[in-house]
Amino acid sequence: MIKLIRTLSAKTEDEVRKQLLTELIQDGELNAQNQEKLIAKYVVPFVVNKTKYLSITNFIKTIAVGMLLFATWGIITKVVKKTWRLFASIPLYVYLFLAFTASATGLVAPKTYSKSQSDWVAITCTFTTLMVVGATFGAYNRQLEPILQKIFRLGIPRELIANFWLIVYFASIALYYKSQIIGFFAIVSLSSLTSFSLIYVPGTLFLHFKNEMLPIVVIAHSLELLIYMGLKLTNNFPEAFSVFKFGVEYYASIALGTGLLVGASPFYSHMKYTVPYALFFIILTAGFLAVHFLGGIKVPGSVLTCFCFLTILEWFGYIGFRGGMIVGCIVSAAGLFGAARLIEKHSDFILAK
Structure with a gap:
């Protein structure tokens, strides 16, 4: 009995009705000729109603998910704009200093980044260091011009x-x-x-x-x-x-x-x-x-x-x-x-x- 209850609880209602009708026919309680009529009377209407109900529910859920996605997109846009403003507010020389430090570290001590590929790290950082120096002169040409003229x-x-x-x-x-x-x-x-x-x-x-x-x-x-x-x-x-x-x-x-x-x-x-x-x-x-x-x-x-x-x-x-x-x-x-x-x-x- 307990096994039957667990089996029934694990199935949907229409499946339970079909199983009960089948067992009643097997036990001789119902005539097999009336099986199709009983299924059409007790099972099919429930399936149709449940399908319509689930379709409306899924439609409502789809609208809800779309609204959530739209709200998420708005939140991400605001976060990105605020983050960009935060990074843009940091002076350029800070980024140049960090880039030069990272590149110079790879040039002087390439094993810091990779022990097995230290030679290629050093070669790469040789050129990235020049790029950072060139970017520095390009960004602060007016400030460095008087210094260069004196030197x-x-x-x-x-x-x-x-x-x-x-x-x-x-x-x-x-x-x-x-x-x-x-x-x-x-x-x-x-x-x-x-x-x-x-x-x-x-x-x-x-x-x-x-x-x-x-x-x-x-x-x-x-x-x-x-x-x-x-x-x-x-x-x-x-x-x-x-x-x-x-x-x-x-x-x-x-x-x-x-x-x-x-x-x-x-x-x-x-x-x-x-x-x-x-x-x-x-x-x-x-x-x-x-x-x-x-x-x-x-x-x-x-x-x-x-x-x-x-x-x-x-x-x-x-x-x-x-x-x-x-x-x-x-x-x-x-x-x-x-x-x-x-x-x-x-x-x-x-x-x-």
Whole structure:
């Protein structure tokens, strides 16, 4: 009996009625022929009424939930506005100080954030620290302007001063963490002293420097590569300075090749000393190629050869342009055929690693 009561209490009322009718039929109390009539009389009306009742109830509950959601959205909006006003009321220098502290901590003690990825934390914080410093100068330029004028009275352009301290900054971090990535940016900063820069936007690569700085670009990067290659060939290159190897071999070579390409180009008629630049380009490329094959330093020779090839093509085009269609076709055909033969015979050093 107790089991039957528990079973009945766990079911809905319509299910209970169906079960009672079924048990009465099984016990012989009711005729099985009247089962459908009894269900239609006692069960179906209850189910229909209950369904209508639940539908109205659910509709009312839906409206209530919608009103609660609308009220919640209003509360959240007010909280966000008040919170934003609270954060906006805090002075900007507080945020800059907190950002600088967090970034400097990651730079000086990267293991504070992650022991397993401390090197990448330091590299990331190297650049975020510069971003915070740049944001500080941008936000408080008027306040810092009198201070900067009192400190820097030498008449030196601020770009040079900034690049100098960037060299010191990147070089110190590169040597401390032995990072070639940071060392590469130290060489980039060094090239920026000569106004050379490499800018990439989606689909276009810009190699830029000031025209009046062309001699400095060529001389500075030539000396940089010659000193590097001389130290490497004589086994006097300090092992600690290997972090700058990637930047010197690639970036300095590209900068030198770009400067010589512009200086030796016959189409830049406003540039002076085109022929001396071209001769210097050929001599330097030949020397770097000798080091490429004999000394094992392959990158500078490969890069300069590519730029020298472009310069030769410009001269072929210039001679053809000045000589007419027939002369131009002959010169261009001969030049292209010779270039193709050279590439087929000596293509290994172009993709040298």
